[in-house]
Amino acid sequence: MAKKKYVVHTAVISGFFMAVSLFAYLLISHHMSMPDQVTQGRAVLLSNGQNAIERIKPVGNLFMELPAEVVVTNASISASTLPLDGAQVFNQSCAACHSSGIAGAPKLGDQVQWKTRLTKGTEVLYVNALNGISGSTGVMPAKGGNALLSDAEVKAAVDYIVDKAKTN
């Protein structure tokens, strides 16, 4: 009887030790491969700057284009609150070229000349009026060559031009 108990005890104890050493083996071998995974992960993460930009970019993108009715409201607000409204800016800084169509400038109110330009969208026209553009018909200087104009004033002048191109 005592012998049988001894055998059972021995089996249980050695089984327990086997389980523990198997667990230890699995645990250690699992962690042994960890540094590789970490290096790999870091390599992918740090591979180039493009990736970093991708990773840190904001979750949402800001959509800057305003619906047409908001743009119209903005134009009327800026006309009353800005030092110069669109028509004033135009007369002061844009008319030299755009009223008569000098040097390839599309003429104010000429629907035909403005038609293709309007299809670019007002945002593009803003950018080109602010930064200038050397296009197919001539050279448009940045802010019409008047660096003292604020961005809002130039945009108001573009709104004025766009408005005339549509209605005249």
Ligand code: HEC
């Ligand atoms: C020195 C002459 C000159 C002055 C001053 C000038 N422009 Fe122009 N503008 C041009 C020319 C030339 C073009 C055509 C460029 C091209 O070939 O696309 C042009 C084109 C434009 C366009 C159309 C751009 C496009 O993408 O098609 C806008 C909008 C514009 N001008 C706005 C203005 C505004 C607003 C002012 C005043 C703040 C102004 N311009 C003053 C010569 C001028």
